[in-house]
Amino acid sequence: MSDKKKFRSSEWYSSKTHKRDTFVHRGWMRNQGHPSHLFDGRPVIGICNTWSELTPCNGHFREIAESVRRGVYEAGGFPLEFPVFSASESNLRPTAMLFRNLASMDVEEAIRGNPIDGVVLLMGCDKTTPSLLMGAASVDIPTIGVSGGPMLNGHHKGETIGSGTGLWQLDADLSAGKINEEDFVEAEISMSRSKGNCMTMGTASTMGSMVEALGMALPHNAAIPAVDARRYSLAHMSGKRIVEMVKENLIMSKVVSKSSFENAIKVNGAIGGSTNAVIHLAAVAGRLEIDLSLNDWERCGNDIPTLVNLQPSGSYLMEDFYYAGGVPAVIKKLLDKNLLDKNALTVNGKTIEENNKNAECWNTDVIKDFESPLVHSGGIKILKGNIAPDGAILKPSAASPELMSHKGKAVVFESIEEFHDKIDDPNLDVDENSILVLKNCGPKGYPGMAEVGNMRLPKKILKKGIRDMIRISDARMSGTAFGTVILHTSPEAAVKGPLAAVQNGDLIEVDVENGKLHLDVTDEIISERLSVYQPILPDIKGGYQKMYIDHVMQADKGADLDFLVGKRGSEVKRHSH
Ligand code: FES
Numbered sequence: 001m002s003d004k005k006k007f008r009s010s011e012w013y014s015s016k017t018h019k020r021d022t023f024v025h026r027g028w029m030r031n032q033g034h035p036s037h038l039f040d041g042r043p044v045i046g047i048c049n050t051w052s053e054l055t056p057c058n059g060h061f062r063e064i065a066e067s068v069r070r071g072v073y074e075a076g077g078f079p080l081e082f083p084v085f086s087a088s089e090s091n092l093r094p095t096a097m098l099f100r101n102l103a104s105m106d107v108e109e110a111i112r113g114n115p116i117d118g119v120v121l122l123m124g125c126d127k128t129t130p131s132l133l134m135g136a137a138s139v140d141i142p143t144i145g146v147s148g149g150p151m152l153n154g155h156h157k158g159e160t161i162g163s164g165t166g167l168w169q170l171d172a173d174l175s176a177g178k179i180n181e182e183d184f185v186e187a188e189i190s191m192s193r194s195k196g197n198c199m200t201m202g203t204a205s206t207m208g209s210m211v212e213a214l215g216m217a218l219p220h221n222a223a224i225p226a227v228d229a230r231r232y233s234l235a236h237m238s239g240k241r242i243v244e245m246v247k248e249n250l251i252m253s254k255v256v257s258k259s260s261f262e263n264a265i266k267v268n269g270a271i272g273g274s275t276n277a278v279i280h281l282a283a284v285a286g287r288l289e290i291d292l293s294l295n296d297w298e299r300c301g302n303d304i305p306t307l308v309n310l311q312p313s314g315s316y317l318m319e320d321f322y323y324a325g326g327v328p329a330v331i332k333k334l335l336d337k338n339l340l341d342k343n344a345l346t347v348n349g350k351t352i353e354e355n356n357k358n359a360e361c362w363n364t365d366v367i368k369d370f371e372s373p374l375v376h377s378g379g380i381k382i383l384k385g386n387i388a389p390d391g392a393i394l395k396p397s398a399a400s401p402e403l404m405s406h407k408g409k410a411v412v413f414e415s416i417e418e419f420h421d422k423i424d425d426p427n428l429d430v431d432e433n434s435i436l437v438l439k440n441c442g443p444k445g446y447p448g449m450a451e452v453g454n455m456r457l458p459k460k461i462l463k464k465g466i467r468d469m470i471r472i473s474d475a476r477m478s479g480t481a482f483g484t485v486i487l488h489t490s491p492e493a494a495v496k497g498p499l500a501a502v503q504n505g506d507l508i509e510v511d512v513e514n515g516k517l518h519l520d521v522t523d524e525i526i527s528e529r530l531s532v533y534q535p536i537l538p539d540i541k542g543g544y545q546k547m548y549i550d551h552v553m554q555a556d557k558g559a560d561l562d563f564l565v566g567k568r569g570s571e572v573k574r575h576s577h
Contacts, residue, residue, distance in 0.1 A: 007246060008141070008570060009044035012115035025115065038078045043246035045072045045239070046116035047081040048107060048136075050128040055088035057125035057197035057204060058148055060226055067232040068120050068146060071239025077118075077246070079239065084110055084135075087127040089203075097476065098448025100127040100134075100283075101552070101561050102544055107135025108564075112572050117141065118246040120238055124148030124197045124226075126479070129207035130280035133216070134560070136252060137287035141570050142245035143252045144347045145217040146238045147208035149226035150199035150318035156190035157183075162311040163198030164480025166191055168454070176462045196226025199318040201310040203479030206273035207280060212327045213267035214260045215346030216252070219355050223322035241348055250349065253288055253567065259341035261285055261292050262300045263352060266339050269304030269379030270330050272313035272397040274479025275487055278380055279449075282558030286565045294391040294556050298382045298515070306378030306397040307333060307368045312482040313397035314374050316366050324366035328359035337370060383486060385517035386526065387498050387508070390490035390556045392472070392517055398482040400468040404512040406484075407520075408435040408470060412504050415440050415536045416452050416475075424459045432461055435470045435508045439499055440536045442474035442492025443552040443559045447538050447545060449474070449488075454481040470510055472517070474499055474555070486510065486517065488555035494535040495554075501529040 012025040026039050047068050051061035065081050072079035085103035087096040111119055121136055123129040124147055136143045154161040161170075170187055173179045197204035208222035218238055224231040261281060268277050278297060285292035307330060310316050316324075325332075334340045335353055342353035361367045368374055375397040383392045396404065411430045413419035419438055422428055430436075436455050443449045453475035457466065471485045474492035491497030498519070502508070507520035519526070540546050551561040 007041065007043055007117040009115035009117050010041050013039040014041045043077040043117040043243050044115050045077045045079045045242050045246070046111060046114065046119040047079055047122065048111070048119050048132060049081050049083050049122045050086040050124065050132065051083065051122070052086035052088065054091050055086040055125050055128065056090060057088070058086060058128060060195040061122050061124070061148055064122055064146060064148060064232065064235045067235035068239035071236040072243055075240045075243035077243035082110060082114070084132070087125070087131060089126045095446065095448040095450035096127045097450065098545070098548060100131045101548065101564060103127065103131035104134035104564065107132050108138045108568070111136060111139045111141065112570055118242045119143050120242050121145045122148065123211070124204060126203040126207065126276065129204070129211060130283060133211070133284045134287045137284055138564065138566065138568050139570050140251050140253050140567050142242060142250050143216070144238050144242045144245065145211040145221065146235050147211060147217065147221050149196050149224050149228070149231045150205055151192060151196035152194040152225055152227065153199060153317045153319045154191040154193060156187045160317065161187065161191050162200035162317050162480065163191060164202050164478050165200045165311040165482065168481055171456070172462055172467065175456070175459055194225070194227050198480055200312055200480045201272055201274070201308065201318070203274040203276040205318050206268065206271065206277050206479055209267060209271050209273060209327050210264045210277055210281060213264040213331065215255050215344055215352060218348060219328045220322070220326050223318055223326035225319050225322060245347065248349065250347070255345050255347055256288060257344065258290050258292070260344045261290060262296065263340045263344050265297055265300040266304050266334055267327065267330060269301045270306060270334060271308040271327070272306040272310060272374065272378055275380060275393055275395050276476055276479050278393055279476065279488065279555055279558055282556070283560040286558050286560055287567065289566050294382045297380050301379030302381070303377055304339070304379045305370060305373035306375040307370070307373050309366055309368060309374050312480055320363070320366050324363035325359060325361045328356045329361040329367050331356040332359040333361070333367070333370065381512050381515065383510070383512065383515050383517040385519070386523065387472070387502065387519045388489045388517050389498065390554060392486050392489040394484070394486050394512060396512060399484040403468060403470050403484040405510065406470055407507055407509045408433045410435050410437045410502050410504060410506045410508050412437045412502055413439065416450070419455060423456060426460060428458060430458055430461065432464065432466045432469055435472060437502050438471070438473035438475060439493035442494055443555060444549050445474065445492050445494030445535065445537070447540070447549050449476050449555065449559060451476050451478045453477040453487040454483050454485045472508065490554045490556045492554065494537060496530050496533055496535060498526050498530065500533045500535065501526045503529070
């Protein structure tokens with residue numbers, strides 16, 4: 001048997017025994033003008049594209065796909081681009097997260113059902129990265145990631161403004177009467193002035209960095225700006241590399257191991273990455289049948305200093321980060337401190353150490369040294385207590401140091417609608433020492449666990465010049481947001497987790513250093529309150545959303561659908577024509 005015959009696409013295109021099927025598979029493909037030699041058993045490479053005009057962060061992905069295609073052809077492969085569900089963070093309602101799992105099913109079945117030997121995942125806007133990784137992991141063929149890259153830095157009226165982070169600030173300024181509506185609207189295009197995803201260290205850039213840290217992409221995947229020629233060069237090289245990966249049978253589960261995830265958790269701490277990485281990495285690990293829990297975040301991420309001085313934790317933006325050395329420079333600093341598993345494999349067949357040992361940092365104000373980090377103990381903090389028996393999370397680098405140990409009275413909102421109705425009520429019994437509590441915004445409650453956990457402060461508090469208060473919810477928050485925001489409280493209120501028992505005026509104690517989140521109410525009272533609690537459940541009429549509600553797991557498990565966890569392989573029954 002020649003080398004070429006071993007690839008799975010041969011089942012479709014080179015069968016000697018099912019000639020009629022082969023005619024159908026090849027013949028119909030040839031209506032696109034492909035010459036017959038492309039079906040000679042060479043690796044067929046799927047370019048899994050989340051391009052969509054409704055996902056503006058991925059709007060340039062047809063161009064990226066062209067560069068991948070050139071690389072595939074150069075290496076002797078046969079590239080075929082295919083579309084999958086594209087979840088836009090900025091457009092999709094009720095929340096893009098509701099559709100991450102749906103998109104992952106599309107990806108999984110599209111890869112498995114088609115004559116694809118290796119796949120290039122084109123990922124950008126927040127959910128497009130985890131959904132593609134999840135779907136590909138469940139099939140487990142040779143896979144390489146290519147992110148679309150961040151937008152150029154935003155500039156507005158002499159100021160640098162970052163995606164999302166700048167919006168939260170402008171919104172607070174508008175609410176406080178510091179700017180008018182004209183200024184607000186004008187800032188739109190100043191903020192989003194080129195192709196690409198959010199250029200703060202939000203979820204998209206965090207997940208691009210996670211792809212790189214997991215070893216699933218070539219070095220510099222995360223930070224090269226979307227419009228920089230080097231982004232297209234990286235895409236070309238990834239196309240070239242995936243053909244070799246197919247020949248080496250370097251499948252995803254051979255690249256990504258438990259220690260790759262541990263490396264990624266540490267890199268997330270060092271970059272001041274998004275809280276959403278916690279939920280997405282858990283879901284990807286689940287697909288690969290790797291056990292990854294909040295305890296791993298505590299064990300691996302707790303003492304990692306945040307080195308990267310990017311918004312929302314710091315000052316700079318992704319363009320600056322790339323020029324300063326990007327993720328390779330961060331990995332190098334972690335390697336120098338023996339904090340990573342240096343032998344973790346990556347898609348180019350080299351270890352993470354081999355890839356990054358010569359990386360350089362060109363600007364220590366953007367990527368700081370261990371000796372003078374942005375935040376000494378960065379990472380993601382895991383909080384547990386009688387409100388959150390299965391955990392809640394907080395990002396210290398985006399929080400206010402003076403609120404990390406605090407006791408305050410709860411101001412409770414049973415739903416996001418109640419929050420919007422009451423937050424600016426002048427009679428709301430709230431002051432800056434209060435703790436805002438939002439319920440029923442978890443995976444089942446919203447549904448889809450929207451990014452509403454960074455609740456806007458009441459106008460009367462903002463007018464005092466206060467910019468942060470403790471907020472607790474079962475929701476997520478945008479990776480571009482900041483504040484002392486406790487998220488992902490599990491189990492959620494909609495399944496009668498103890499968060500549901502919190503009432504107005506209850507005292508809540510937050511002690512981030514000791515990982516404590518405590519409601520100052522006895523266990524008996526909590527049980528009594530829960531026994532009569534009526535969760536506010538969404539009005540779902542059926543369809544995918546019904547399936548989601550019935551099967552979604554809690555945040556600490558990655559909020560995947562229970563029946564999607566695990567690998568299901570690439571084997572598919574022959575289709576006979
Ligand atoms: Fe797409 Fe931020 S909205 S990356």
